[in-house]
Amino acid sequence: MFRGINHLNLDAKGRLSMPARYRDSIQQKCSGSLVVTADTDRCLLIYPLPEWEQIEQELMRLPSREKQVRRLQRLLLGHATECEVDGQYRVLLPPPLRKFAELNKHAVLIGQGNKFELWDRDTWVEERESWIEEENKSNSIAASLENLSI
Numbered sequence: 707m708f709r710g711i712n713h714l715n716l717d718a719k720g721r722l723s724m725p726a727r728y729r730d731s732i733q734q735k736c737s738g739s740l741v742v743t744a745d746t747d748r749c750l751l752i753y754p755l756p757e758w759e760q761i762e763q764e765l766m767r768l769p770s771r772e773k774q775v776r777r778l779q780r781l782l783l784g785h786a787t788e789c790e791v792d793g794q795y796r797v798l799l800p801p802p803l804r805k806f807a808e809l810n811k812h813a814v815l816i817g818q819g820n821k822f823e824l825w826d827r828d829t830w831v832e833e834r835e836s837w838i839e840e841e842n843k844s845n846s847i848a849a850s851l852e853n854l855s856i
Contacts, residue, residue, distance in 0.1 A: 707817070707819050707820075708728060708731070708817030708818065708819060708820070708821065708822055709817040709818075709819070710727075710816075710817045711814060711815070711816050711817075712725045712814070712815040712816075712817075713812070713813075713814055713827065714812075714813045714814070714815055715811055715812060715813070716799070716804075716809060716810070716811055716812075716813055717796075719798065720798060720799045720800075720801065720804050720809075721796040721797060721798050721799070722796065722797045722799055722813065722815070722824065723794070723795060723796050724791060724795045724796070724797060724815075725815065726795075728817070729795050732754065732791060732795075733791075735754040735756065735757070736754035736755045736756055736757075738790055738791035739754070739755040739788060739789075739790060739791075740752055740753065740754060740755065740758075740788070740789050740790070740791065740797060741753045741754075741755055741758035741786050741787065741788055741789070742786075742787050742789050742797070742799060742800070742803055742824075743758075743781075743782050743783075743785045743786040743787070743803075744781050744782070744785040744803060744806050744807070745781075745782075745823065746778075746781065747823075747833070748806070748807055748808065748829065749807050749823045749824060749825045749826075749829075749830075750799070750803055750806075750807045750809070750823070750824040750825075751782075751821055751822070751823060751824075752797075752815075752821060752822040752823075752824055753820070753821045753822075754820075754821075755788065757820045757821060758786065761782070762783065762786070765778065765779050765782060765783060766779075766783075785802070785803060785806070787800050787803065799824075807824065807825070807826060807829075808826050808829060809824070809826050810826060812826070812827035812828070813825065813826060813827055814826075814827050814830040816830075
């Protein structure tokens, strides 16, 4: 499980150095083979290859005649790029994906269980504050969260 938040810097070539605490898991789960793709929230999703293959299969089973399904397939599958972790545990992020997520030097890597989200640091701070404010104003709770005790 990938969990936690990590403040990172991208180097001049657009490489991300994976934090040491995830390196063994990445090696065990996928031998350093990751898939990076775009997300609707304007961040990047980073999956170990076996996890991505399951998502990819699920996406391909959806009815592509539906407009929303096609759009999601175009975004996730169309931007999916296999990336290898190098010997120094760096991942070269493709320029089109860096541009999509507006990634500059400062980034935030967030563990999300089976994947990571990668955000531009300033965008992450703005979005996080917006989500918290929105939740504080809302009196409703999603049905799927009603029985969650945290």
